[in-house]
Amino acid sequence: MPPLQRSHSDHYRNAPGSIKLASALPPAACENAVDHIPTTATHASARSRSRSPSKVSSLEHYVGQQVAGAASALALALGEFQDGGLTSSTKAQGGDLIAELYRLRAFMVGYWDFDKIAREHGAAALRAGCDGEMSPATADKLVSAVLDILARVVRAAAN
Numbered sequence: 492m493p494p495l496q497r498s499h500s501d502h503y504r505n506a507p508g509s510i511k512l513a514s515a516l517p518p519a520a521c522e523n524a525v526d527h528i529p530t531t532a533t534h535a536s537a538r539s540r541s542r543s544p545s546k547v548s549s550l551e552h553y554v555g556q557q558v559a560g561a562a563s564a565l566a567l568a569l570g571e572f573q574d575g576g577l578t579s580s581t582k583a584q585g586g587d588l589i590a591e592l593y594r595l596r597a598f599m600v601g602y603w604d605f606d607k608i609a610r611e612h613g614a615a616a617l618r619a620g621c622d623g624e625m626s627p628a629t630a631d632k633l634v635s636a637v638l639d640i641l642a643r644v645v646r647a648a649a650n
Contacts, residue, residue, distance in 0.1 A: 592609070
């Protein structure tokens with residue numbers, strides 16, 4: 492296709508920073524769950540069930556983006572593992588994203604319900620990143636896996 496006629500999905504499928512979800516996901520899962528963009532970029536707000544779209548805070552949105560990024564990295568890692576080897580870059584990317592979630596959780600604890608925000612906005616960002624082609628159940632499982640890993644990190648740090 493000529494560059495001006497490419498679809499939005501084609502742009503993200505071919506973007507150099509995109510994470511490709513591996514075959515570990517069901518066929519209905521999208522190829523690009525999240526495109527990691529600098530946090531200074533303008534993003535569409537994730538919809539919150541408890542607030543109108545205009546009242547979603549940038550913090551909630553950022554948490555959702557980080558959870559979705561970690562879920563994408565986890566899915567990629569699972570696919571790489573099944574294909575015979577996890578790459579160091581995928582492992583490092585996943586570790587960096589979990590470390591950022593750890594810092595966010597520490598900042599938010601006592602003031603916000605981090606788990607609820609992470610679960611709700613993470614799943615929404617993950618599904619939005621693949622134009623809704625990922626089922627809610629798949630998004631929820633990936634987000635739950637990320638939050639389980641984060642919980643283990645929190646417990647280990649407390650000991």
